[in-house]
Amino acid sequence: MASPDDSASAPRTAVYAGSFDPITNGHVDIVQRSMQVFDQVIVAVAFNLHKDSALFTPAERVDMIATVFQSSAGRVRADSFSGLLVDYAQAMDAKVIIRGLRAVADFEYEFQMTMMNRHLKSNIETIFMMAGEAHFYTSSRLVKEVVSLGGDVEGLVPEIVLRRLRAKVGR
Amino acid sequence: MASPDDSASAPRTAVYAGSFDPITNGHVDIVQRSMQVFDQVIVAVAFNLHKDSALFTPAERVDMIATVFQSSAGRVRADSFSGLLVDYAQAMDAKVIIRGLRAVADFEYEFQMTMMNRHLKSNIETIFMMAGEAHFYTSSRLVKEVVSLGGDVEGLVPEIVLRRLRAKVGR
Amino acid sequence: MASPDDSASAPRTAVYAGSFDPITNGHVDIVQRSMQVFDQVIVAVAFNLHKDSALFTPAERVDMIATVFQSSAGRVRADSFSGLLVDYAQAMDAKVIIRGLRAVADFEYEFQMTMMNRHLKSNIETIFMMAGEAHFYTSSRLVKEVVSLGGDVEGLVPEIVLRRLRAKVGR
Amino acid sequence: MASPDDSASAPRTAVYAGSFDPITNGHVDIVQRSMQVFDQVIVAVAFNLHKDSALFTPAERVDMIATVFQSSAGRVRADSFSGLLVDYAQAMDAKVIIRGLRAVADFEYEFQMTMMNRHLKSNIETIFMMAGEAHFYTSSRLVKEVVSLGGDVEGLVPEIVLRRLRAKVGR
Amino acid sequence: MASPDDSASAPRTAVYAGSFDPITNGHVDIVQRSMQVFDQVIVAVAFNLHKDSALFTPAERVDMIATVFQSSAGRVRADSFSGLLVDYAQAMDAKVIIRGLRAVADFEYEFQMTMMNRHLKSNIETIFMMAGEAHFYTSSRLVKEVVSLGGDVEGLVPEIVLRRLRAKVGR
Amino acid sequence: MASPDDSASAPRTAVYAGSFDPITNGHVDIVQRSMQVFDQVIVAVAFNLHKDSALFTPAERVDMIATVFQSSAGRVRADSFSGLLVDYAQAMDAKVIIRGLRAVADFEYEFQMTMMNRHLKSNIETIFMMAGEAHFYTSSRLVKEVVSLGGDVEGLVPEIVLRRLRAKVGR
DSSP states (O other): OOOOHHHHOOOOEEEEEEEETTOOOHHHHHHHHTTTTTEEEEEEEOOOOTTOOOOOOOHHHHHHHHTTGGGGGTTTEEEESSSHHHHHHTTTTEEEEEEEOSSHHHHHHHHHHHHHHHOOOOOOOOEEEEEEEGGGEEEEEEEEHHHHHHHOOOOOHHHHHHHHHHHHHHH | OOOHHHHSSSSOOOEEEEOTOOOOHHHHHHHHTTTOOEEEEEEEOOTTTOOOOOOOOHHHHHHHHHHHTGGGGEEEEEEEEOHHHHHHHHHOEEEOOEEEOHHHHHHHHHHHHHHHHHHHHHHHHEEEEEOOOGGTOHHHHHHHHHHHHTTOOOOBHHHHHHHHHHHHTOO | OOOHHHHHHHHOOOEEEOOTOOOOOHHHHHHHOOOOOOOOEEEEEOOOOOTTTOOOOOHHHHHHHHHHTTGGGTTTTEEOOOOOHHHHHHHHHEEEEEEOOOHHHHHHHHHHHHHHHHHOTOOOOEEEEEEOOOTOOOHHHHHHHHHHTTTBBBTTTTTHOOOOOOHHHTT | OOOOOOHHSSOOEEEEEOOTTTTHHHHHHHHHHHHHOSSSSEEEEEEEEOOOOOSSOOOHHHHHHHHHHHHTTEEEEEEEOSSSSHHHHHHOOOEEEEEEOOOOOHHHHHHHHHHHHHHHHHTTEEEEEOOGGGTTTOOHHHHHHHHTTTEEEEEEEETHHHHHHHHHOOO | OOOOOOOSOOOEEEEEEETTTOOHHHHHHHHHTTTTOOSEEEEEEEOOOOOOOOOOOHHHHHHHHHTTTTGGGGTTTEHHHHHHHHHHHHHHHOEEEEEEEEEEHHHHHHHHHHHHHHHHHHTTTEEEEEGGGGTTTTTHHHHHHHHHHTTTOOOTTTTTHHHHHHHTTTT | OOOOHHHHHSSEEEEEEEEETTHHHHHHHHHHTTTOOOOOOEEEEEEEETTTSSSHHHHHHHHHHHHHGGGGGEEEEEEEEEEEHHHHHHTTOOOEEEEOOOOOHHHHHHHHHHHHHHHHHHTTTEEEEOOOOTTTTOOOOHHHHHHTTOOOTTTTTTTHHHHHHHHTTTT
């Protein structure tokens, strides 16, 4: 086979960013699938210093992600950032942004964000992956709502998240 | 950096399949973006021996694709296949299928195809990329319809396609 | 005809839950249609003790619903609850949850809620009904917004709601 | 509890109509869920005498449905009809039409059909149910396409359908 | 008020094109609304010489449209054309194309057509209008299907169309 | 040509209302297109006295709009209003409301607003126009978010807005 150019043969790093408040099995599914395509996946908690209304602090969120992927630590890295995603990706030498697509409603927002990110940095590409159908209803928001109303979310989030969620809501 | 596992360090090949009847600048855009993520991209014309009602033969379509990407021949390969896409991808040692997403209407069909393909071969992953906004209206079907009605599609398809389209419709 | 099993011949009770802040003619339409399918329909105001930002109190909302359906009191019951809908439905011996579908935008949220509710209690089923086209634009939110800006919503909400809305906004 | 009116206490019959060419596990899932709501469910193959381009004849389709539900024969009935669905439902003394909803793309078509059916017969109501997420990609059309290309659809259709599909396509 | 420029003060002509096979009350509704915005509305039957599979001939369709709008003959004109819509609009000295929007499913196709039409002739603008909610389910296709199955479409199409439809299908 | 009736030959005024916080090049694009259809376009900042959480005051927003369109001052007018849009339109002697459509997600909200506005004032019509594809991702909200994170929005908003945005966020 013809040798690809240098940029192609270097280790491929992709950033998978989100609020991850908390990480769910749907997110985990996307990370595992993306490891089939990239050498390194950075799972990056995006936070806003001034108006973050998350349940977990950025540090708690990063810690849960690191725990979930500790057996893949050589290829998955947990981190956090504030500011523009494209600036963060560039600083991390990542040329690809991974986004999970679940529903039509996500689609247009994602389309707009992709176009905006290309406007901001044309050399960073966005790819989309679809979580398995078992994760169609596993949004962080819905998980938190169900837990706050006393519902059981076992199977929808990793073990570490299940324990921390229960601790947070005092059940 | 920690060395990724072997499957990760091998050259990455992805298949971008479609009817490409004919290839448009929207398709070309997706191929160029995917070269930022993969070492090799196979642009594969999918055809059906028994009921193909395409304007161009599979051979003509492959030929136009090969012409368009001749300067990237080491990394982009034009081919054709009939049968299941996942079988073709496996035969080509490609672990990733690339799909272009343009509109919400595409999304659900793509979602169903992705789930079906995972059912058929769980080790082949599908990723989605979005063409630039300039290509939002450049579908092969619309291009053919406009040409058949005497409209000009310059700028919407590669030069070689423009010439062949004009030859086909006798203008 | 063969006698259906016991669970089938018992009186059928369904829960139609929502914030109903306030009930509109679109909701009334759904209740009336659901009476063709079920023996008893419980119209249940869902509220959150800690962060309810509704215009009407849960008691006011239940009272308006009871007034609207007073002539069908044997078959329609107004109630309120906090907590998980599936827990409430089970406590009321209802095996079916009714949801109104109006727009595509509702659809995906409803799909996710349905899947989550099945995850929480697999023996409770969700059905969807479509309000008449005359009620396409009659959301509680839009009704409140129009009234607050001085617009007339006669014909969009029941008489009792019209009077109480006017009393609330002091017109 | 107050006794419901007579129309309410009679055995409830609902019609679940479609082309069922062939019935899939997604359809089976909807029938099983609808048995929780209705006493009798008629699974009715809709066909058009003049322009039916189905793979299986109406009789073959009814036969497969009857085989799948033979253990529930007292409550599920397989039948076929041509003409308007509302006329058929009325002839069968069914006041409710069941429709399965899977994707946003279905939604608007279903909305239009529901409004048209109400226009034709206002006393027949349509309800929608959602198949389980495992059946999101199990359309009859996609199943037939995959089989025709040599793919395996075990788990997506009932056993009897799997055998007949293989017999039809000669594998 | 400041005098608008010449192009603005000339009589405004808009083209409302479609297959109109046949015209429905939903189309009529759009024409009537558009008369509030434009001086002249041309209702133009688009046909394809080679592959038109319509129920009515272009001449029959134009004739029905002319009959429906005969009392507004000074402002509404029935016509037919083949070829590109933008070429026809330009030939008729119309700077605006009117499109009816009914459903989300229409939206993306319309978006693509609008962009394509701007690509072909940048000086012709497309505007969209929404038919009344009573016409949400009145598509020409659905009307023909219902009539062919023996259903009544009174109220959904103009009187002249009702008579001609019944004559065509021999009822 | 037959002379149109008086209402048709009078100068046509349309209202294009929104929060315009701030006006973007997507909005400017819609205004320019609408000038091809109407004699006068009123660009009207809608604000709410009690709960406006906008970045710019209504006066600042009107001022930016007036600056952008100063060369078309005879045909484009910047204004602001609170209350119902249909009341404002009527007060301004405008029979048409212009709305920009960008995404499917907008569509249903716009549909509901259109139906509500017709309910409130049946003689005022709403038309929709689509911004160019270059403006697909240029929402006011996204522009503000990017600026607040240090991103560059040159090319997405008019010069005057760019300067004021930078002044507001202190960069």
